Amino acid sequence: MDSRRPGDIPMTTIHIVGAGVAGIAAAVSLSDSGRKVVLHEAAGQAGGRCRSLHDPVLDRTIDNGNHLLLGGNHAAFGLLDRIGARDRLIAAAEPAEFPFLDLATGERWTLRPNAGPLPWWMLVPSRRVPGTRFRDYLALLKLLRAAPGATVGDRLDTTSTLYKRLWEPLAVAALNIDPKLGSARLMGAVVAETFMRGGAACQPFIARRGLSDTFIDPALAWLGKRGFELRTRARLRRLEVRDGRVAALEFAGDTVELAQGDAVVLALPPAGTAELLPGLTVPEAHTAILNAHYRLDRPATLPGGQIFLGLIGGTAEWLFARDDVISVTVSAADRLMDQSAGDLAALLWRDVAGACGLSEAMPPARIIKEKRATFRQTPADSEQRPGARTGFPNLSLAGDWTATGLPATIEGAIRSGNNAASLLLRYSSVERPGQPDIRASHRSPMDISQRA
Ligand SMILES: Cc1cc2nc3c(=O)[nH]c(=O)nc-3n(C[C@H](O)[C@H](O)[C@H](O)COP(=O)(O)OP(=O)(O)OC[C@H]3O[C@@H](n4cnc5c(N)ncnc54)[C@H](O)[C@@H]3O)c2cc1C
Structure with a gap:
């Protein structure tokens, strides 16, 4: 039953396409905005690249x-x-520790950052990687000041013990590419937000029982209590544009018409996004x-x-x-x-x-x-990351591959979803002035609408 009174403004709907971490973050971010939130996912389950399976x-x-x-x-x-x-x-370690083993020599060591915000652990030999000196760690500053085109290999001495025993394993994990090719800017962003902030910021964490149990299931349960709708096996095939805005979403089996004020977050992988938005540059x-x-x-x-x-x-x-x-x-x-x-x-x-x-x-x-x-996280590929803003006022982009300034990680995906959501709230508050304006509470800590 429609409980609206004559003159009430119908609730606008925000459609989020792609139920990976980025899409889910956008949905959570929008959940108390007074808009209806519908999440459309091509697969049979939510989670994308962050999921559990039996x-x-x-x-x-x-x-x-x-x-x-x-x-x-x-x-x-x-x-x-x-x-x-x-x-x-x-x-995964309490307090922060990174244990290592060299399979070739059998040697074991543990990196032990100190708890406080000042990283004085680099001064203490027993907390460092064996065979390294304090001044080796100062090379980190070169990552923080890296030019956009620089690779990790350009900025660090790749023949050093510290590189072999610490920066290479950490950077290949963070960037998913040989660090000699990987973006120094992206690695610098990780270092700035973790190692430069002391032990608490670089403490490692893992999902207790699994990724779905930690991120996906509780988010869907929480959203479910707020009237949100999840449509699985709903693959978006086409965006219909009329009068300069997205007017309809064409899925494999049905078409969803958008009312005035309705908006869309595309939280898809880069190739799928580029197919829907010809002309958009994405990392390929x-x-x-x-x-x-x-x-x-x-x-x-x-x-x-x-x-x-x-x-x-x-x-x-x-x-x-x-x-x-x-x-x-x-x-x-x-x-x-x-x-x-x-x-x-x-x-x-x-x-x-x-x-x-x-x-x-x-x-x-x-x-x-x-x-x-x-995506391949070289400096050149990183330059291809688009911002959240598109040429259509009621469409924004999310995903770990968009221009978050971070590597493609859960953290980057969540920030992208939060940011895409706050962009659309600005739009739909303007389009439907009767809707609650909660822009201030949804302002993202960073504006990723520019290229990285
Ligand atoms: C093996 C592995 C290990 C990783 N390790 C780490 C790690 O240690 N730490 C870390 O922080 N990050 C790690 N990551 C990265 C992390 O998983 C991703 O950054 C994050 O999950 C990306 O989320 P997303 O929402 O941006 O994209 P995705 O998870 O790719 O979500 C996109 C969703 O869109 C759906 N979709 C695609 N096309 C359509 C369509 N046309 N219509 C509707 N839906 C569609 C897909 O099915 C998918 O569910 C790892 C990734 C992998 C694969």
């Missing part, structure tokens, strides 16, 4: 990829606080991430006792232990994409067994190849 071989719920967040990811924590799910993200190339999951016959433990471990000197780069599953991440893994799952499982098991001192035969394993894990 694997029949392991008979366990695993993530499409191990995701590490850092204490300085304030938008991610802001989202979790809002949906009441902060306790589902747990510290991608790099892959490979994950392997092994189910042991006992609780999984890693050397050093933490639930994650950085590896150098092998193919596996990071190990994670959850219950009886050990998971492996290899970033910038394009070179491995053509190998069979069986070969990759055997290859990576050798590193796991070597790191953990296991002599048993390889247990049940599952390989997940994400060929388009992130």
Whole structure:
């Protein structure tokens, strides 16, 4: 039943297309705006590249990829606080620590940033990487002042011990590309928001029970209580434009007409966005991430006792232990994409067994190849990232590949969703003056409407 009185202004609708983290963040951001929010997703489930699945071989719920967040990811924590799910993200080390093992030599070390905001840990040899000096760490400042065209390799000494033992593993994980090719600006943004802010900001966090349990399910449940609608298996095929604004959304099976004041957030991957908006420049190339999951016959433990471990000197780069599953991440893994799952499982098991001192035969394993894990984060590709604003007043863009100033991460995706939402609120408040104007409360901490 329509409860509106004559003269009431009908509620406008904001359609969000793409239910990855960016689209979900936009939906949460808009949830108390007085607009109806509808989230359209092509797949059968929400989450996009940040999701869990039940694997029949392991008979366990695993993530499409191990995701590490850092204490300085304030938008991610802001989202979790809002949906009441902060306790589902747990510290992987308490206080902040980064344990490493060199598979070639067996040497182990742990980087221990101090707790306060001033990073004095770099002065203390026992907190640093062995074989490094304080002045090696000052090279970080070069990342903070990097020109847009510079690579990490241009700014850091790639032959140094510190590079091999710390910056290379961290940068390949953050940028998903060989850091010699990766954008120094993007790596500098990570360093500025984490390592330069002390231990709390670089404390590593992981999903307690899985990515869907931490980010997706609680967000959908929270949104569900606020009258939001999720339409799965709804692939957007075309945007219909009339009078300079988006007037209809054509999905595989139906067309949704937009009323005046209605607006759209496209929170899709770059290629799909470019198909819908011909002429839009987007980063076209991608790099892959490979994950392997092994189910042991006992609780999984890693050397050093933490639930994650950085590896150098092998193919596996990071190990994670959850219950009886050990998971492996290899970033910038394009070179491995053509190998069979069986070969990759055997290859990576050798590193796991070597790191953990296991002599048993390889247990049940599952390989997940994400060929388009992130856009290729070189300086040149980063220049192709568009802002949230489009040529249409009722359409904004979100996604980890838009110009957030950050690498393609959960943090960047959430900030992009928040920003796209606040842009549209400005639009629909102007178009429908009777709608509540909550612009001030939705102003994003950063304006990403310009190119990175
Ligand atoms: C293996 C792996 C490991 C990672 N590790 C980390 C990590 O450690 N830390 C970190 O912070 N980040 C990590 N990331 C990156 C992080 O997952 C992404 O940055 C984030 O999930 C991107 O979210 P998004 O919403 O921008 O995009 P997506 O998740 O790609 O969402 C886009 C959505 O749009 C849907 N869609 C596509 N086309 C259409 C259409 N035409 N109509 C309707 N819907 C459509 C898709 O199905 C998808 O659900 C990792 C990513 C991968 C793949």
